[in-house]
Amino acid sequence: MKKIDPSRTDLAHEFKAKPYGPHSPDLQKVLSVMRWRETPGKHVLVEIPALSQWVLGRLPASRGEPVELYDQTVFDRHEDGLWHLFKIRWEEHTGQRLESK
Amino acid sequence: MKLNQQKGLLAYADEISRQPGEAIEFKVSSSTPGAFELNIVQIQCGDDGPGGPGLKQTPVNASANGSYPARFQKTQVGSFIRIPSSEAFSPSALTLQALIYPTAPELGEQVIASHWCPAKKQGYALLIQDLRLTFEVTGSDGISHTLASDRPLVAGRWYLVAVSIDPDEGEVTLHQLIKEKGLELEQQNSIVSSHLGVSLSKLDAQFLIAGCAALDEDNDPLISQIYNGKIDSVQLHDAALDLPSIEASVLSPQQRTLVAAWDFSQKIEGDEVIDVSGNNHHGRTHNLPTRAVKGWRHDGTEMNWTHRPEHYGAIHFHDDDLYDSQWQTDVFWEVPEDLSSGVYAAHLQQDSEEFYVPFYVRPPRGKPTARLCLLVPTASYYAYVNNHMNVDWGSLIEQSSTCFATLTMADLYLQNQALFGLSMYDDHSDGSGVCYASRLRPMLRMGPHEELWQYNADSHITDWLAEKGFSFDVVTDDDLHAEGVSLIEGYDCVMTCTHPEYYSLPMMNALLSYQHQGGRFIYMGGNGFYWRVAYSPKFPGAIEMRRAEDGMRSWIAEPGEYHMSFSGELSGLWSRSGITPHELSGVGFSAQGFNFSRPYRRTAASLDPRCAWMFDGIAEDEAIGDFGLVFGGAAGSEIDSADVRKGTPSHALVVATADDFGADFHWVVEDYHHAHSAVNGEICPHVRCDMVFYETPNGGAVFSTGSIAFAGSLSHNHYTNNVSRLLENVVNRFLDSEPIE
Structure with missing residues (x-):
């Protein structure tokens, strides 16, 4: 399977600018690889309608266990939350952290 | 911020479709002592999301309205x-x-x-x-x-x-x-x-x-x-x-x-x-x-x-099977004789928690109170309610939605509370697929405020009908299955909702008979009439389906287990089962994608005098529906196309088409025979949404949008837009008693 090239930070910039797409063919491949992430321990967003916010969460290993919520990592825009998830997956795949800027 | 991952106030009803004079019982459970308020409301629109029409509910002066003691009711889960x-x-x-x-x-x-x-x-x-x-x-x-x-x-x-x-x-x-x-x-x-x-x-x-x-x-x-x-x-x-x-x-x-x-x-x-x-x-x-x-x-x-x-x-x-929660009744209500047919709910409130129990008031049997009938796809609602897709589908939810997983509060409740049971989109805890669904339990994802899918997306239709001043009756799949064409033959026009996906044989035959009798039929959705289901008199409130053989499946039935226990019928796709969606609506499921919807473009066939009336007020080169609440366009989400070989009537007119759906839309798996990569919307000609019109015997006609997203465009610009105009032209013509020939 395709390995994510950590030097292609241009694709990260592309995602940050347009998290919903449409995306370039190279970014589509990167996202497809990232989306194969297994469920246990997967980071997700949880929408809180009452606050119009999204909180970072992490899925448990099995049904019946609560989703771990990171109360300090909250986003006012869904797009910002998606960018945060992208950075997490990027690091999982490449071992390298994307600069926040 | 501390989110409560347990839903404390829950309820369901013993029935979902009632006619005036019939009773409905509400069964309520609360984890908090005290009292809850129950009020009957009529729902016009449940979409209070960004850009949506807003929550539009009208209080009903019902004898059941009031305060009731709250109690916790237990649920036996597992078979x-x-x-x-x-x-x-x-x-x-x-x-x-x-x-x-x-x-x-x-x-x-x-x-x-x-x-x-x-x-x-x-x-x-x-x-x-x-x-x-x-x-x-x-x-x-x-x-x-x-x-x-x-x-x-x-x-x-x-x-x-x-x-x-x-x-x-x-x-x-x-x-x-x-x-x-x-x-x-x-x-x-x-x-x-x-x-x-x-x-x-x-x-x-x-x-x-x-x-x-x-x-x-x-x-x-x-x-x-x-x-x-x-x-x-x-x-x-x-x-x-x-x-x-x-x-x-x-x-x-x-x-x-x-x-x-x-x-x-x-x-x-x-x-x-x-x-x-x-x-x-x-x-x-x-x-x-x-x-x-x-x-x-x-x-x-x-x-x-x-x-x-x-x-x-x-x-x-299975340790997670659930048919009937078997709660005691807390509120009993007899639907008044003068209550008009429509979409209703019991709205429950206790402190900061609320819960909706949807139900429908149909007209008295054999006595339509309007010329237009809205057919609510309750069988499809049952299939989806309480689904665990966002969590349990793992990588599939992100690959199919082409977006990182975003959970709702309903996902948290379902993850933590076994009392909801599962949906037909889930696996049991042992990995086998769920083939039964029941309404005799609290149903999440079916009410106002929820995502724009099924119930809440369908409220765009009731909202539009109300805003445009169309009088309409409401009936459900359950009614159609039980009564057949006699339920709808008194109407000049029958209109579906956005995603009538699960259909029984009596329901299919009822709609075909209606069309043969000269009824006018508007298919307002996408991926309709897809899975074959069965009801059973032995299990009121439940449906069965086996994900047999092929199709866009969340699980795959065991070979040798394709026939339903309720009826013995072969389940699976209707297209493999004798009646195709194309025969019923002129179109069938062709592709899906969940990020960008597209507008339709009129075809040359739209100039045909047989259908030119529906484009009155819409220019020939106008993009129809390049706006909307469902991914920004009128053609999208799950989409259909016409195919004469599959049963689209040969005289049908494809009056408009949407294409160029992009790489995140994919052709349905049942239509291609060998695996290859040329199946996405950028390069596959089958990723297409066709709007279809054709005449039926005895002065009838069929109009199909072929798109789940269509109804999400109706309210744009205060209901003044070309999608709304097109549908208004169609509804007005279909309610006109002049034969369509």
């Missing part, structure tokens, strides 16, 4: 068989035997069969414990004994298991014999014996298969240690049989010693469990375990259980 109490189940000498096919032996203690009195703490149980077949028994002396197999059970294999008690010798013997053909398998057999000196006490207690009687922390009865897997040919004897006799009795029950022999291949279509011993220890299933599944006798010679039911002598139990 099992209960046989009424008898002392015959505790003979002094005993053999209990069964064929078992465990599917998740790793999921803790699971009881295969038991005769246990929790109050006296006496009785016996044959169970799986620490992966091993185990027999536990407590006699009249109160002393407990346990005997376990010396070999672990392997998931997905048939075993003959038996325990015998010889009181004369004081010996208990446990047998575990694998019944599969293979080289390595005999080593998994196990026979262990022990001199336990057991003396069974006579218990007037029920006999349970797939569970054990217990008491909860409040000393209320419940069934615990629910078994996951199949069980076949359970027998109880009043003698300690040796292994040859046990094996012989499987093939031909040894009448001389039988106390009971339950034959699950009888009465497969219902909840009855028949004892063929002659002793009439008949029982019933609870919570809809899966029937019409291959038993240990299945040898591949027959794939339809109705032809050879003896090959389908197993029942598949």
Whole structure:
């Protein structure tokens, strides 16, 4: 399977600018690889309608266990939350952290 | 910020469609003491999301409105068989035997069969414990004994298991014999014996298969240690049989010693469990375990259980099956005679928690109160409610939605509270697919405020009809299944909602008959009439479906288990089952994608005088629906296309088409025969959304949008837009009594 090239930070910039797409063919491949992430321990967003916010969460290993919520990592825009998830997956795949800027 | 991941205020109703004068009962549970408020409301629109029309609900001056004491109601989850109490189940000498096919032996203690009195703490149980077949028994002396197999059970294999008690010798013997053909398998057999000196006490207690009687922390009865897997040919004897006799009795029950022999291949279509011993220890299933599944006798010679039911002598139990929550009624209400047909709900409020219980008021039978009828797809609602897709689908949810997973509060509740049961989009805890769905339980994702899918997306239609001043009646799939074309033949026009995906044969035939009689039919959705389902008079409020053979499937039915237990019909896609969606609506499911919707473009056929009237006020080169609440356009989400070879009438006009859907839309899997990569919307010509019109006999006509997203565009610019205009032209023409020829 395709390995994510950590030097292609241009694709990260592309995602940050347009998290919903449409995306370039190279970014589509990167996202497809990232989306194969297994469920246990997967980071997700949880929408809180009452606050119009999204909180970072992490899925448990099995049904019946609560989703771990990171109360300090909250986003006012869904797009910002998606960018945060992208950075997490990027690091999982490449071992390298994307600069926040 | 501390999010509560448990939903405290929950409710459901005993019925979902009522006519004036009929009663409806609301069953409520609250984890908080005090009182809840209940108010009946009429729902025009439930979409209060960004850019949406907003929540539009009107209070109904109902006698049921008021404050009620809140109480917690318990839910028994998991399926099992209960046989009424008898002392015959505790003979002094005993053999209990069964064929078992465990599917998740790793999921803790699971009881295969038991005769246990929790109050006296006496009785016996044959169970799986620490992966091993185990027999536990407590006699009249109160002393407990346990005997376990010396070999672990392997998931997905048939075993003959038996325990015998010889009181004369004081010996208990446990047998575990694998019944599969293979080289390595005999080593998994196990026979262990022990001199336990057991003396069974006579218990007037029920006999349970797939569970054990217990008491909860409040000393209320419940069934615990629910078994996951199949069980076949359970027998109880009043003698300690040796292994040859046990094996012989499987093939031909040894009448001389039988106390009971339950034959699950009888009465497969219902909840009855028949004892063929002659002793009439008949029982019933609870919570809809899966029937019409291959038993240990299945040898591949027959794939339809109705032809050879003896090959389908197993029942598949699950610890998460749920048919009926069986809560007590808190609020009773008789629908007033003068209440107009429409979409209603009981709105419950307690402190900061609220909950909606949707229901529909239909017109009195045979007495339409409008010329237009909205057909609400309750069968499809049942299929989706309480789904765990966002969590349990794993990578599939992100690959199909082309977005990182975003959960809602409903996802958190479903993850944490087993009382909701599962949906037809989920797997059971043992990995098998869920083929039954019921409304007799609290339903999440079906009410205002929810995502724009099914119920809430459909409220865009009721909102538009109300805003445009169209008078309409509301009927449901349940009504259509029960009454057929007589339900709708009095209407000039019948309109669907956005995603009528699950259809029974009587429903399909009703719509076809309506069209043949000259009715005008508007298909307002995408991916409609796709899966074949069955209702059952034996299980009111439930539907069944098997994800057979092909299709965009969340799970795949076991080969040989494509025929539904409710009816014996082959389930799966309607397109493989005799009536295609194209025959009903001119279009069929062609592609899906969940990020960008597209506008339609008029085709040359749209200039045909047969249909030019529907484009009155819309320019020939206008993009139709390059706006909307569902991914920004009128054609999108799940989309359909026309195909004469599949049943689109040859005279049908494709009046508009949307294409260029992009790389995240994909052609449906059932339509391509070899795997290849040219299936996305950038490069696949089949990723297309066709708007279709055609005339039907006796002055009727069909108009199909072929798009789930269509209704999401209606409210744009205060309902003044070309999607709204187009639909208004169609509805007005379809309500015009002048024949369409």
